[in-house]
Amino acid sequence: MTGPSASDAEVDEALALVNEGRKGRGSIPHATAAAGTAAGWMAGTAAGPTTSPATGPTAGHAAGPLSAPQGAGPNAPGEKRHRDSTPWDVARARATRAARTPEGATASVPLAQALGKVLAAPLTALTDLPSFDTSAMDGWAVAGPGPWDVRAEGVLAGDGEPAPLGDGEAVRIATGAGIPRDATAVLRSEHGRTDDKGRLYALRDLVQGQDVRPRGQECRTGDHLLPAGSLVTPAVLGLAAAAGYDTLATVRRPRVDVLVLGDELLTEGLPREGLIRDALGPMLPSWLRALGAEVTKVRRLGDDAKALREAIRKSSADVIVTTGGTASGPVDHVHPTLSRIGAELLVDGVAVRPGHPMLLARVKEDQHLVGLPGNPLAAVSGLLTLAEPLLRTLSGRASGQGGPPMYTAPVCEAVHGHPYDTRLVPVTLRGEVAVPLRFHGPAMLRGIAAADGLAVVPSGGARQGQELEILDLPWAVSGDLGGECFT
Numbered sequence: 001m002t003g004p005s006a007s008d009a010e011v012d013e014a015l016a017l018v019n020e021g022r023k024g025r026g027s028i029p030h031a032t033a034a035a036g037t038a039a040g041w042m043a044g045t046a047a048g049p050t051t052s053p054a055t056g057p058t059a060g061h062a063a064g065p066l067s068a069p070q071g072a073g074p075n076a077p078g079e080k081r082h083r084d085s086t087p088w089d090v091a092r093a094r095a096t097r098a099a100r101t102p103e104g105a106t107a108s109v110p111l112a113q114a115l116g117k118v119l120a121a122p123l124t125a126l127t128d129l130p131s132f133d134t135s136a137m138d139g140w141a142v143a144g145p146g147p148w149d150v151r152a153e154g155v156l157a158g159d160g161e162p163a164p165l166g167d168g169e170a171v172r173i174a175t176g177a178g179i180p181r182d183a184t185a186v187l188r189s190e191h192g193r194t195d196d197k198g199r200l201y202a203l204r205d206l207v208q209g210q211d212v213r214p215r216g217q218e219c220r221t222g223d224h225l226l227p228a229g230s231l232v233t234p235a236v237l238g239l240a241a242a243a244g245y246d247t248l249a250t251v252r253r254p255r256v257d258v259l260v261l262g263d264e265l266l267t268e269g270l271p272r273e274g275l276i277r278d279a280l281g282p283m284l285p286s287w288l289r290a291l292g293a294e295v296t297k298v299r300r301l302g303d304d305a306k307a308l309r310e311a312i313r314k315s316s317a318d319v320i321v322t323t324g325g326t327a328s329g330p331v332d333h334v335h336p337t338l339s340r341i342g343a344e345l346l347v348d349g350v351a352v353r354p355g356h357p358m359l360l361a362r363v364k365e366d367q368h369l370v371g372l373p374g375n376p377l378a379a380v381s382g383l384l385t386l387a388e389p390l391l392r393t394l395s396g397r398a399s400g401q402g403g404p405p406m407y408t409a410p411v412c413e414a415v416h417g418h419p420y421d422t423r424l425v426p427v428t429l430r431g432e433v434a435v436p437l438r439f440h441g442p443a444m445l446r447g448i449a450a451a452d453g454l455a456v457v458p459s460g461g462a463r464q465g466q467e468l469e470i471l472d473l474p475w476a477v478s479g480d481l482g483g484e485c486f487t
Protein backbone atom coordinates (compact mmCIF):
# COMPACT_ATOMS: atom_id res chain seq x y z
CA MET A 1 0.00 0.00 0.00
CA THR A 2 1.41 3.34 -0.90
CA GLY A 3 0.03 6.70 0.08
CA PRO A 4 -1.67 8.73 -2.60
CA SER A 5 0.31 11.66 -3.91
CA ALA A 6 -0.89 15.24 -3.59
CA SER A 7 -2.96 16.64 -6.42
CA ASP A 8 -2.78 20.34 -7.38
CA ALA A 9 -6.26 20.77 -5.94
CA GLU A 10 -5.07 19.40 -2.65
CA VAL A 11 -2.12 21.74 -2.60
CA ASP A 12 -4.45 24.69 -3.31
CA GLU A 13 -6.75 23.54 -0.55
CA ALA A 14 -3.87 23.18 1.85
CA LEU A 15 -2.75 26.72 1.10
CA ALA A 16 -6.29 28.00 1.60
CA LEU A 17 -6.42 26.20 4.91
CA VAL A 18 -3.17 27.73 6.01
CA ASN A 19 -4.33 31.19 4.94
CA GLU A 20 -7.54 30.72 6.87
CA GLY A 21 -5.53 29.75 9.92
CA ARG A 22 -3.56 32.95 9.63
CA LYS A 23 -6.66 35.00 10.24
CA GLY A 24 -6.32 33.89 13.87
CA ARG A 25 -4.31 35.95 16.27
CA GLY A 26 -2.76 38.30 13.80
CA SER A 27 -2.40 38.20 10.09
CA ILE A 28 1.22 38.38 9.37
CA PRO A 29 2.61 37.58 5.94
CA HIS A 30 3.70 34.04 5.30
CA ALA A 31 7.32 33.23 5.88
CA THR A 32 9.01 33.29 2.52
CA ALA A 33 12.74 33.02 2.91
CA ALA A 34 14.50 30.22 4.68
CA ALA A 35 17.85 30.64 6.30
CA GLY A 36 19.42 27.25 5.89
CA THR A 37 20.04 25.28 2.76
CA ALA A 38 19.98 21.57 2.25
CA ALA A 39 23.71 21.63 1.70
CA GLY A 40 24.17 23.71 4.84
CA TRP A 41 22.04 21.28 6.79
CA MET A 42 24.05 18.31 5.65
CA ALA A 43 27.32 20.00 6.49
CA GLY A 44 26.00 21.60 9.66
CA THR A 45 26.64 25.06 8.21
CA ALA A 46 23.14 26.41 7.69
CA ALA A 47 22.89 30.12 8.41
CA GLY A 48 21.87 30.29 12.00
CA PRO A 49 22.53 27.97 14.87
CA THR A 50 24.60 24.89 14.92
CA THR A 51 23.49 21.73 16.58
CA SER A 52 23.07 21.78 20.29
CA PRO A 53 23.14 19.22 23.02
CA ALA A 54 19.92 17.44 23.82
CA THR A 55 20.53 17.79 27.48
CA GLY A 56 21.61 20.71 29.58
CA PRO A 57 21.50 22.21 33.00
CA THR A 58 18.22 24.08 32.57
CA ALA A 59 14.94 22.71 31.41
CA GLY A 60 12.73 24.32 28.87
CA HIS A 61 13.68 27.65 27.42
CA ALA A 62 16.33 27.92 24.81
CA ALA A 63 19.29 30.03 25.74
CA GLY A 64 21.11 30.76 22.53
CA PRO A 65 20.97 28.72 19.36
CA LEU A 66 19.33 25.60 20.72
CA SER A 67 16.90 24.79 18.00
CA ALA A 68 18.72 22.19 16.01
CA PRO A 69 16.96 18.89 15.64
CA GLN A 70 17.62 16.45 18.41
CA GLY A 71 17.60 12.71 18.32
CA ALA A 72 17.11 10.35 15.47
CA GLY A 73 16.65 10.93 11.83
CA PRO A 74 16.48 14.30 10.25
CA ASN A 75 19.99 15.56 10.84
CA ALA A 76 21.66 12.33 9.88
CA PRO A 77 24.16 12.96 7.09
CA GLY A 78 23.04 11.54 3.79
CA GLU A 79 19.35 11.51 4.68
CA LYS A 80 17.18 11.08 1.64
CA ARG A 81 13.86 12.58 0.79
CA HIS A 82 11.00 10.17 1.47
CA ARG A 83 9.43 10.20 -1.96
CA ASP A 84 6.06 8.89 -0.91
CA SER A 85 5.47 11.01 2.14
CA THR A 86 2.71 13.60 1.88
CA PRO A 87 3.61 17.29 2.35
CA TRP A 88 2.55 18.47 5.81
CA ASP A 89 -0.03 21.02 4.64
CA VAL A 90 -1.51 18.56 2.19
CA ALA A 91 -1.76 15.88 4.88
CA ARG A 92 -3.69 18.28 7.11
CA ALA A 93 -6.00 19.26 4.27
CA ARG A 94 -6.59 15.62 3.42
CA ALA A 95 -7.36 14.79 7.05
CA THR A 96 -9.81 17.71 7.16
CA ARG A 97 -11.65 16.33 4.13
CA ALA A 98 -11.38 12.64 4.99
CA ALA A 99 -14.64 12.53 6.89
CA ARG A 100 -17.96 14.33 6.88
CA THR A 101 -19.73 15.68 9.93
CA PRO A 102 -22.02 12.76 10.56
CA GLU A 103 -25.57 13.58 9.50
CA GLY A 104 -28.08 13.35 12.29
CA ALA A 105 -25.28 13.41 14.83
CA THR A 106 -26.91 16.25 16.70
CA ALA A 107 -28.46 16.32 20.12
CA SER A 108 -30.39 18.91 22.03
CA VAL A 109 -28.70 19.31 25.39
CA PRO A 110 -29.43 21.51 28.40
CA LEU A 111 -27.19 24.56 28.59
CA ALA A 112 -25.37 23.11 31.57
CA GLN A 113 -24.19 20.18 29.43
CA ALA A 114 -23.30 22.13 26.32
CA LEU A 115 -19.91 23.54 27.33
CA GLY A 116 -17.14 22.40 24.99
CA LYS A 117 -19.59 21.06 22.41
CA VAL A 118 -20.17 22.55 18.98
CA LEU A 119 -23.33 24.29 17.77
CA ALA A 120 -25.19 22.14 15.26
CA ALA A 121 -27.30 25.08 14.12
CA PRO A 122 -26.79 28.84 14.05
CA LEU A 123 -27.57 30.57 17.32
CA THR A 124 -30.51 32.84 16.51
CA ALA A 125 -31.92 35.34 18.98
CA LEU A 126 -35.21 34.15 20.47
CA THR A 127 -35.88 37.63 21.83
CA ASP A 128 -34.88 41.26 21.44
CA LEU A 129 -31.93 42.14 23.66
CA PRO A 130 -32.54 44.01 25.79
CA SER A 131 -36.13 42.87 25.68
CA PHE A 132 -37.41 46.24 26.96
CA ASP A 133 -35.99 49.78 27.24
CA THR A 134 -33.70 49.51 30.24
CA SER A 135 -31.90 51.90 32.55
CA ALA A 136 -28.11 51.60 32.21
CA MET A 137 -27.49 53.43 35.52
CA ASP A 138 -28.83 53.93 39.01
CA GLY A 139 -30.47 57.39 39.20
CA TRP A 140 -33.73 58.90 37.95
CA ALA A 141 -35.72 58.40 34.81
CA VAL A 142 -36.78 61.89 33.76
CA ALA A 143 -39.26 63.30 31.26
CA GLY A 144 -38.42 66.55 29.48
CA PRO A 145 -36.12 69.29 30.81
CA GLY A 146 -35.59 69.69 34.60
CA PRO A 147 -36.09 70.48 37.32
CA TRP A 148 -38.40 67.50 37.90
CA ASP A 149 -40.91 66.44 40.53
CA VAL A 150 -39.83 63.06 41.90
CA ARG A 151 -42.43 60.36 42.42
CA ALA A 152 -42.58 58.63 45.77
CA GLU A 153 -42.32 55.07 44.40
CA GLY A 154 -39.09 54.05 42.65
CA VAL A 155 -38.58 51.36 39.98
CA LEU A 156 -36.33 48.36 40.52
CA ALA A 157 -34.96 45.73 38.14
CA GLY A 158 -37.55 42.97 37.89
CA ASP A 159 -40.53 45.26 38.52
CA GLY A 160 -43.34 45.09 36.01
CA GLU A 161 -43.91 47.89 33.51
CA PRO A 162 -43.79 51.22 35.36
CA ALA A 163 -46.42 53.90 34.95
CA PRO A 164 -45.69 56.48 32.22
CA LEU A 165 -44.02 59.74 33.26
CA GLY A 166 -45.61 63.12 32.70
CA ASP A 167 -43.52 66.02 31.39
CA GLY A 168 -41.42 67.46 34.26
CA GLU A 169 -41.71 64.25 36.25
CA ALA A 170 -38.92 61.91 37.46
CA VAL A 171 -38.81 58.55 39.18
CA ARG A 172 -35.96 56.86 41.04
CA ILE A 173 -34.71 53.99 38.94
CA ALA A 174 -32.20 51.15 39.37
CA THR A 175 -29.83 49.76 36.74
CA GLY A 176 -31.67 47.11 34.73
CA ALA A 177 -35.15 48.43 35.55
CA GLY A 178 -37.64 49.15 32.76
CA ILE A 179 -37.82 52.73 31.60
CA PRO A 180 -41.27 54.30 32.03
CA ARG A 181 -43.02 55.27 28.81
CA ASP A 182 -42.40 58.93 27.87
CA ALA A 183 -39.13 59.14 29.86
CA THR A 184 -36.53 61.02 27.84
CA ALA A 185 -33.31 60.07 29.67
CA VAL A 186 -31.77 58.68 32.84
CA LEU A 187 -29.95 61.06 35.14
CA ARG A 188 -27.21 59.23 37.09
CA SER A 189 -27.51 59.46 40.86
CA GLU A 190 -24.12 61.24 41.08
CA HIS A 191 -25.24 63.83 38.51
CA GLY A 192 -28.44 64.96 40.29
CA ARG A 193 -29.47 66.55 43.55
CA THR A 194 -32.87 66.97 45.21
CA ASP A 195 -33.85 70.00 47.26
CA ASP A 196 -35.81 69.92 50.51
CA LYS A 197 -39.07 70.07 48.53
CA GLY A 198 -38.14 66.90 46.69
CA ARG A 199 -37.42 68.62 43.36
CA LEU A 200 -34.64 67.12 41.27
CA TYR A 201 -31.95 69.24 39.56
CA ALA A 202 -29.38 68.03 37.02
CA LEU A 203 -25.75 68.90 37.81
CA ARG A 204 -24.75 68.11 34.22
CA ASP A 205 -26.31 68.60 30.81
CA LEU A 206 -28.49 65.68 29.92
CA VAL A 207 -29.01 64.56 26.33
CA GLN A 208 -32.05 62.79 24.99
CA GLY A 209 -31.80 59.03 25.54
CA GLN A 210 -28.83 59.28 27.87
CA ASP A 211 -28.12 56.09 29.83
CA VAL A 212 -31.10 54.32 28.32
CA ARG A 213 -30.47 50.94 26.67
CA PRO A 214 -33.15 50.81 24.01
CA ARG A 215 -34.97 47.56 23.36
CA GLY A 216 -33.17 45.53 20.65
CA GLN A 217 -29.89 47.46 21.00
CA GLU A 218 -27.86 44.22 20.95
CA CYS A 219 -30.14 42.14 18.74
CA ARG A 220 -33.66 41.73 17.42
CA THR A 221 -35.59 38.45 17.55
CA GLY A 222 -34.32 36.27 14.72
CA ASP A 223 -30.94 37.97 14.44
CA HIS A 224 -28.07 35.59 13.66
CA LEU A 225 -25.78 35.63 16.71
CA LEU A 226 -23.29 32.85 15.94
CA PRO A 227 -22.82 30.40 13.08
CA ALA A 228 -23.27 26.63 13.29
CA GLY A 229 -19.92 25.08 14.10
CA SER A 230 -19.11 27.55 16.87
CA LEU A 231 -17.57 26.10 19.97
CA VAL A 232 -19.74 26.52 23.04
CA THR A 233 -17.54 28.51 25.40
CA PRO A 234 -18.62 29.98 28.73
CA ALA A 235 -19.41 33.25 26.92
CA VAL A 236 -21.56 31.41 24.37
CA LEU A 237 -23.48 29.77 27.23
CA GLY A 238 -24.13 33.20 28.70
CA LEU A 239 -25.24 34.65 25.36
CA ALA A 240 -27.51 31.68 24.67
CA ALA A 241 -29.16 32.03 28.08
CA ALA A 242 -29.61 35.79 27.61
CA ALA A 243 -31.12 35.17 24.18
CA GLY A 244 -33.72 32.82 25.62
CA TYR A 245 -32.28 29.32 25.18
CA ASP A 246 -32.78 26.48 27.68
CA THR A 247 -31.23 23.85 25.43
CA LEU A 248 -28.79 23.97 22.53
CA ALA A 249 -28.57 21.81 19.42
CA THR A 250 -25.03 20.46 19.48
CA VAL A 251 -23.00 18.07 17.38
CA ARG A 252 -22.31 14.75 19.02
CA ARG A 253 -18.64 14.45 19.93
CA PRO A 254 -16.84 11.98 17.67
CA ARG A 255 -16.10 8.76 19.57
CA VAL A 256 -12.46 7.74 19.69
CA ASP A 257 -10.92 4.43 20.75
CA VAL A 258 -7.23 4.61 21.68
CA LEU A 259 -5.12 1.48 21.18
CA VAL A 260 -1.68 1.67 22.79
CA LEU A 261 0.75 -0.81 21.23
CA GLY A 262 4.08 -1.99 22.61
CA ASP A 263 5.23 -4.91 24.79
CA GLU A 264 7.82 -2.69 26.41
CA LEU A 265 5.35 -0.45 28.21
CA LEU A 266 4.83 -0.24 31.96
CA THR A 267 1.79 1.38 33.51
CA GLU A 268 3.43 2.24 36.82
CA GLY A 269 6.71 2.53 38.66
CA LEU A 270 10.19 3.17 37.35
CA PRO A 271 11.60 1.97 34.03
CA ARG A 272 13.45 -1.34 34.44
CA GLU A 273 15.09 -4.08 32.42
CA GLY A 274 14.44 -2.48 29.06
CA LEU A 275 10.85 -1.63 29.92
CA ILE A 276 9.69 1.99 29.90
CA ARG A 277 6.66 3.87 31.17
CA ASP A 278 3.78 4.34 28.77
CA ALA A 279 3.73 8.11 28.22
CA LEU A 280 0.96 8.10 25.61
CA GLY A 281 -1.80 6.26 27.46
CA PRO A 282 -1.94 8.99 30.11
CA MET A 283 -1.48 11.83 27.61
CA LEU A 284 -3.72 11.11 24.65
CA PRO A 285 -7.21 10.76 26.17
CA SER A 286 -7.29 14.22 27.68
CA TRP A 287 -5.61 15.70 24.62
CA LEU A 288 -8.20 14.06 22.38
CA ARG A 289 -11.01 15.37 24.56
CA ALA A 290 -9.52 18.83 24.25
CA LEU A 291 -9.73 18.33 20.47
CA GLY A 292 -13.45 17.63 20.73
CA ALA A 293 -13.52 13.84 21.04
CA GLU A 294 -15.36 11.56 23.38
CA VAL A 295 -12.79 8.93 24.33
CA THR A 296 -14.71 5.70 24.46
CA LYS A 297 -11.88 3.25 25.13
CA VAL A 298 -8.20 3.21 25.99
CA ARG A 299 -6.63 -0.24 25.60
CA ARG A 300 -3.08 -1.48 25.86
CA LEU A 301 -2.58 -4.29 23.39
CA GLY A 302 1.15 -5.02 23.47
CA ASP A 303 2.72 -5.99 20.17
CA ASP A 304 0.10 -8.52 19.19
CA ALA A 305 -1.09 -8.44 15.58
CA LYS A 306 -4.14 -10.56 16.28
CA ALA A 307 -5.22 -8.45 19.23
CA LEU A 308 -4.82 -5.33 17.08
CA ARG A 309 -6.90 -6.78 14.28
CA GLU A 310 -9.62 -7.85 16.68
CA ALA A 311 -9.66 -4.51 18.46
CA ILE A 312 -10.08 -2.69 15.15
CA ARG A 313 -12.74 -5.15 13.99
CA LYS A 314 -14.76 -4.76 17.18
CA SER A 315 -14.47 -1.00 17.45
CA SER A 316 -17.57 1.03 16.70
CA ALA A 317 -15.78 4.33 17.28
CA ASP A 318 -15.71 7.05 14.63
CA VAL A 319 -11.93 7.21 14.95
CA ILE A 320 -9.40 4.66 16.16
CA VAL A 321 -6.08 6.09 17.29
CA THR A 322 -3.17 3.67 17.55
CA THR A 323 0.22 4.47 19.04
CA GLY A 324 3.47 2.80 17.99
CA GLY A 325 4.00 0.06 15.47
CA THR A 326 3.88 2.37 12.44
CA ALA A 327 7.43 1.72 11.23
CA SER A 328 8.75 -1.46 9.67
CA GLY A 329 10.29 -3.28 12.60
CA PRO A 330 9.58 -6.95 13.34
CA VAL A 331 6.71 -6.14 15.71
CA ASP A 332 5.34 -3.09 13.89
CA HIS A 333 1.90 -4.45 13.05
CA VAL A 334 -0.06 -1.40 11.96
CA HIS A 335 0.64 -1.49 8.22
CA PRO A 336 0.26 -5.27 7.83
CA THR A 337 -2.96 -5.19 9.82
CA LEU A 338 -4.45 -2.36 7.77
CA SER A 339 -3.49 -4.18 4.62
CA ARG A 340 -5.04 -7.40 5.89
CA ILE A 341 -8.36 -5.83 6.77
CA GLY A 342 -8.47 -3.97 3.44
CA ALA A 343 -8.28 -0.46 4.91
CA GLU A 344 -7.64 2.38 2.49
CA LEU A 345 -4.53 4.38 3.29
CA LEU A 346 -5.33 8.06 2.82
CA VAL A 347 -2.01 9.36 4.17
CA ASP A 348 0.95 7.04 4.53
CA GLY A 349 3.84 9.01 5.95
CA VAL A 350 4.04 12.78 6.18
CA ALA A 351 6.98 15.05 5.32
CA VAL A 352 7.21 16.33 8.88
CA ARG A 353 9.74 15.87 11.68
CA PRO A 354 9.19 14.40 14.12
CA GLY A 355 6.49 11.95 13.26
CA HIS A 356 7.01 11.13 9.60
CA PRO A 357 5.70 7.52 9.84
CA MET A 358 2.23 8.78 10.91
CA LEU A 359 -0.69 7.56 8.84
CA LEU A 360 -4.40 8.01 8.23
CA ALA A 361 -6.58 5.19 6.92
CA ARG A 362 -10.24 4.66 6.16
CA VAL A 363 -11.21 1.42 7.84
CA LYS A 364 -14.91 1.57 6.96
CA GLU A 365 -17.05 4.13 5.21
CA ASP A 366 -17.56 6.04 8.46
CA GLN A 367 -14.54 4.93 10.48
CA HIS A 368 -10.99 6.23 10.27
CA LEU A 369 -7.76 5.19 11.91
CA VAL A 370 -4.95 7.55 12.81
CA GLY A 371 -1.67 5.72 13.33
CA LEU A 372 0.60 7.74 15.62
CA PRO A 373 4.28 6.86 15.79
CA GLY A 374 5.50 5.48 19.11
CA ASN A 375 8.07 8.14 19.89
CA PRO A 376 6.11 10.45 22.17
CA LEU A 377 6.79 13.83 20.50
CA ALA A 378 6.28 12.14 17.13
CA ALA A 379 2.89 11.03 18.44
CA VAL A 380 2.03 14.63 19.38
CA SER A 381 3.04 15.69 15.89
CA GLY A 382 0.72 13.05 14.42
CA LEU A 383 -2.06 14.07 16.76
CA LEU A 384 -1.95 17.70 15.63
CA THR A 385 -1.25 16.91 11.98
CA LEU A 386 -3.86 14.22 11.33
CA ALA A 387 -6.16 13.70 14.32
CA GLU A 388 -6.87 17.39 14.95
CA PRO A 389 -8.19 18.22 11.45
CA LEU A 390 -10.13 14.95 11.27
CA LEU A 391 -11.77 15.61 14.64
CA ARG A 392 -12.40 19.23 13.71
CA THR A 393 -14.51 18.06 10.78
CA LEU A 394 -16.20 15.22 12.65
CA SER A 395 -17.13 17.48 15.54
CA GLY A 396 -18.63 20.04 13.18
CA ARG A 397 -16.10 22.77 13.91
CA ALA A 398 -14.81 22.97 10.35
CA SER A 399 -17.97 24.83 9.35
CA GLY A 400 -17.85 27.37 12.16
CA GLN A 401 -14.81 29.11 13.55
CA GLY A 402 -13.23 27.04 10.88
CA GLY A 403 -9.56 26.97 10.15
CA PRO A 404 -6.83 25.27 12.04
CA PRO A 405 -5.95 26.74 15.41
CA MET A 406 -2.88 28.64 14.24
CA TYR A 407 -1.41 32.07 14.54
CA THR A 408 1.97 33.51 13.60
CA ALA A 409 4.84 34.83 15.67
CA PRO A 410 8.45 35.79 14.94
CA VAL A 411 11.08 33.40 16.28
CA CYS A 412 13.66 34.87 18.63
CA GLU A 413 16.52 32.98 17.01
CA ALA A 414 17.32 31.11 13.82
CA VAL A 415 15.86 27.62 13.70
CA HIS A 416 17.36 24.75 11.77
CA GLY A 417 15.18 23.20 9.13
CA HIS A 418 15.04 19.77 7.63
CA PRO A 419 16.24 19.80 4.04
CA TYR A 420 12.90 18.57 2.68
CA ASP A 421 10.40 18.25 5.48
CA THR A 422 8.48 20.59 7.75
CA ARG A 423 9.63 20.61 11.35
CA LEU A 424 7.34 21.09 14.33
CA VAL A 425 9.28 22.65 17.19
CA PRO A 426 7.88 23.28 20.68
CA VAL A 427 7.94 27.01 21.51
CA THR A 428 6.97 29.18 24.39
CA LEU A 429 5.71 32.71 23.86
CA ARG A 430 7.49 35.68 25.41
CA GLY A 431 5.22 38.55 24.58
CA GLU A 432 4.76 38.38 20.83
CA VAL A 433 7.92 36.35 20.23
CA ALA A 434 8.21 32.56 19.94
CA VAL A 435 11.12 31.05 21.85
CA PRO A 436 12.12 27.55 20.68
CA LEU A 437 12.47 25.07 23.51
CA ARG A 438 15.15 22.50 24.02
CA PHE A 439 14.45 18.82 24.52
CA HIS A 440 12.48 18.52 21.32
CA GLY A 441 13.85 15.17 20.20
CA PRO A 442 11.22 12.74 18.88
CA ALA A 443 11.39 10.62 22.03
CA MET A 444 11.21 13.61 24.40
CA LEU A 445 8.27 15.34 26.03
CA ARG A 446 10.23 17.79 28.15
CA GLY A 447 10.04 20.58 25.57
CA ILE A 448 6.36 20.18 24.65
CA ALA A 449 5.39 19.97 28.33
CA ALA A 450 6.70 23.53 28.77
CA ALA A 451 5.37 24.78 25.42
CA ASP A 452 2.61 27.17 24.39
CA GLY A 453 2.56 25.84 20.83
CA LEU A 454 4.45 24.09 18.04
CA ALA A 455 6.25 26.31 15.54
CA VAL A 456 5.91 25.17 11.95
CA VAL A 457 9.44 25.43 10.55
CA PRO A 458 9.56 25.20 6.76
CA SER A 459 12.13 23.01 5.05
CA GLY A 460 15.44 24.85 5.04
CA GLY A 461 14.81 26.50 8.41
CA ALA A 462 13.92 29.97 9.61
CA ARG A 463 15.87 33.17 10.13
CA GLN A 464 15.90 35.00 13.42
CA GLY A 465 12.77 37.16 13.49
CA GLN A 466 11.04 35.22 10.74
CA GLU A 467 7.30 34.85 11.21
CA LEU A 468 6.36 31.23 11.74
CA GLU A 469 2.97 29.65 12.00
CA ILE A 470 2.34 28.40 15.50
CA LEU A 471 0.02 25.47 16.07
CA ASP A 472 -1.96 26.21 19.16
CA LEU A 473 -2.18 23.65 21.93
CA PRO A 474 -5.83 23.11 22.67
CA TRP A 475 -6.16 23.49 26.42
CA ALA A 476 -8.37 26.55 26.25
CA VAL A 477 -11.03 25.02 24.04
CA SER A 478 -11.83 21.90 25.94
CA GLY A 479 -14.93 20.97 27.79
CA ASP A 480 -14.77 18.25 30.40
CA LEU A 481 -11.23 16.93 30.43
CA GLY A 482 -11.75 14.42 33.20
CA GLY A 483 -12.95 10.85 33.21
CA GLU A 484 -10.28 8.29 32.41
CA CYS A 485 -11.68 5.12 30.94
CA PHE A 486 -8.93 2.56 30.83
CA THR A 487 -10.01 -0.97 30.08
Ligand SMILES: Nc1nc2c(c(=O)[nH]1)N[C@H]1C(S)=C(S)[C@@H](COP(=O)(O)OP(=O)(O)OC[C@H]3O[C@@H](n4cnc5c(N)ncnc54)[C@H](O)[C@@H]3O)O[C@H]1N2
Nearest residue numbers: 262277278279280281324325326327332357373374375378
Ligand atom coordinates in the same frame (compact mmCIF):
# COMPACT_ATOMS: atom_id res chain seq x y z
N1 LIG B 1 14.33 1.58 9.72
C1 LIG B 1 13.63 2.60 10.19
N2 LIG B 1 13.35 2.63 11.49
C2 LIG B 1 12.64 3.66 11.99
C3 LIG B 1 12.23 4.71 11.15
C4 LIG B 1 12.55 4.65 9.79
O1 LIG B 1 12.22 5.54 8.99
N3 LIG B 1 13.24 3.56 9.34
N4 LIG B 1 11.56 5.75 11.69
C5 LIG B 1 11.81 6.03 13.07
C6 LIG B 1 10.89 7.01 13.52
S1 LIG B 1 11.17 8.55 12.94
C7 LIG B 1 9.91 6.74 14.40
S2 LIG B 1 8.92 8.00 14.97
C8 LIG B 1 9.67 5.43 14.89
C9 LIG B 1 8.21 5.05 14.76
O2 LIG B 1 8.10 3.80 15.25
P1 LIG B 1 6.77 3.08 15.58
O3 LIG B 1 5.60 3.91 15.33
O4 LIG B 1 6.83 1.76 14.91
O5 LIG B 1 6.87 2.96 17.15
P2 LIG B 1 7.60 1.87 18.03
O6 LIG B 1 8.69 1.24 17.27
O7 LIG B 1 6.56 1.02 18.60
O8 LIG B 1 8.19 2.81 19.13
C10 LIG B 1 9.13 3.78 18.84
C11 LIG B 1 9.74 4.29 20.14
O9 LIG B 1 8.74 4.86 20.94
C12 LIG B 1 8.60 4.21 22.19
N5 LIG B 1 7.20 4.14 22.55
C13 LIG B 1 6.25 3.47 21.90
N6 LIG B 1 5.07 3.63 22.51
C14 LIG B 1 5.30 4.40 23.57
C15 LIG B 1 4.47 4.89 24.62
N7 LIG B 1 3.17 4.61 24.67
N8 LIG B 1 5.03 5.65 25.58
C16 LIG B 1 6.38 5.93 25.54
N9 LIG B 1 7.19 5.50 24.55
C17 LIG B 1 6.67 4.74 23.61
C18 LIG B 1 9.18 2.84 21.94
O10 LIG B 1 9.59 2.23 23.12
C19 LIG B 1 10.30 3.16 20.98
O11 LIG B 1 11.41 3.64 21.68
O12 LIG B 1 10.39 4.46 14.17
C20 LIG B 1 11.75 4.81 13.96
N10 LIG B 1 12.36 3.69 13.33
Ligand code: MOO
Nearest residue numbers: 354355356378442
Ligand atom coordinates in the same frame (compact mmCIF):
# COMPACT_ATOMS: atom_id res chain seq x y z
O1 MOO C 1 11.64 11.23 14.15
MO1 MOO C 1 10.32 10.01 14.26
O2 MOO C 1 9.49 10.89 13.03
O3 MOO C 1 10.74 10.04 15.85
O4 MOO C 1 9.16 10.87 14.54
